[in-house]
Amino acid sequence: MxxxxxxxxxxxxxxxxxxxxxxxxxxxxxxxxxxxxxxxxxxxxxxxxxxxxxxxxxxxxxxxxxxxxxxxxxxxxxxxxxNYIDREKSLKILRILEKYKVYYQYYSEDLLMCKKIDKDNKNLIKIKKLMSSGVDLVFLSDLTEHIINNDILKVIVVEDENLSILEKITKELNKIEGLEITKSWFNNIEIMATGSxxxxxxxxxxxxxxxxxxxxxxxxxxxxxxxxxxxxxxxxxxxxxxxxxxxxxxxxxxxxxxxxxxxxxxxxxxxxxxxx
The missing domain is CATH 3.40.50.1000 (HAD superfamily/HAD-like)
Structure with missing residues (x-):
């Protein structure tokens, strides 16, 4: 060929x-x-x-x-x-993720927005190691304002300790129309707009x-x-x-x-x- x-x-x-x-x-x-x-x-x-x-x-x-x-x-x-996730859906996703107290990241074109929770301090080190220089990131306990003010391309959820939580989150996310849900590893969920x-x-x-x-x-x-x-x-x-x-x-x-x-x-x- x-x-x-x-x-x-x-x-x-x-x-x-x-x-x-x-x-x-x-x-x-x-x-x-x-x-x-x-x-x-x-x-x-x-x-x-x-x-x-x-x-x-x-x-x-x-x-x-x-x-x-x-x-x-x-x-x-x-x-x-x-293909962006509209803001209303981005905030609906946020409410679900906050309910389950999991670690997550929101991606815009130029900014990586990371949820800061005590048990996941290791994530900042990991992100800085894996993500190359040139990626701007914020690490905050409340990402609401950043989500409202940025066009969101993707959301990723990571849970290492209790994988059953990912199944529960996926079921709730499936109730929101217009989302594409997949995974790139056994311990995550990746969320985009339909068609992405x-x-x-x-x-x-x-x-x-x-x-x-x-x-x-x-x-x-x-x-x-x-x-x-x-x-x-x-x-x-x-x-x-x-x-x-x-x-x-x-x-x-x-x-x-x-x-x-x-x-x-x-x-x-x-x-x-x-x-x-």
Whole structure:
């Protein structure tokens, strides 16, 4: 197949266990660019964080951020597509999350708004470590004002101690019309406006670039990646992916810690491993 666009999830896919792009993945993606293949990421992260991680590509291709709620040109920073959660729904979500006293984050285009609760002081350290420089964040006990004053692209809920709470929250969220609810790890819930998913975003990007879906190869490892794995000409699940995610993919590669993206590209495309 003559692939023209490579789209990869980041955490658990393109990034290794140290949360950086592995050297072999860098080599494969740079070779793809040299051969005229477009390369980009589709991530749950904010745009600025995603952009900093793939700066080695010097790519001109738009980036899909916030699980498909935002597509932004990586050169001009112009928004190509955005899908915000309206303020009323954002506040309804807030009331539910406050009811269950869980840790959560609200994402706008430029600001990460983090709930501050005593038991989760560790989250500030974790966020600063995982999120790249250039991401503005606030860590407050009451985010109401910030939510009202910002356009919200995504909400993420994290609960490590009592996973049953996530099920209860999901049931309540499902009663709010106009929301897209998914997850990127066993301990979270990710909430966007209806229509915000990676598959729809890849479709819009393909239209923007005038590329047929059959010429797209997509990589992912979790539930929020399924829509783009199913949309692309070939969807590749990582070896570390959930079994259900693997069942929805066309091909299964090695784990993210084993350069799975590069391995699949060498096997499925015209790219050749450097040491071949």
């Amino acid at each position: 003559d692939y023209k666009l490579i789209v990869a999830d980041m955490d658990g896919t393109l990034l290794g266990s140290d949360h950086e792009v592995t050297e072999e993945n860098k080599k494969a993606l740079k070779e793809a660019l040299d051969k005229g293949i477009y390369v980009t990421v589709a991530t749950g992260r904010m745009y600025s964080s995603a952009k900093s991680h793939i700066s080695f590509l010097n790519s001109t291709i738009p980036i899909i951020a916030c699980n498909g709620a935002l597509i932004k040109d990586s050169i001009t920073n112009k928004i190509i597509y955005s 998913d990676k598959g729809n975003a890849v479709k819009k990007l393909a239209e923007h670039l005038d590329i047929d879906k059959d010429n797209i190869i997509a990589f992912g490892d979790n539930y929020n990646d399924i829509s783009m794995l199913e949309f692309a000409g070939i969807g590749v699940a990582m070896g570390n992916a959930d079994e259900f995610v693997k069942s929805r993919a066309d091909y299964i590669t090695l784990k993210n810690s084993e350069d799975g993206v590069a391995k699949a590209l060498y096997e499925l495309t015209c790219l050749k491993a450097i040491n071949d």
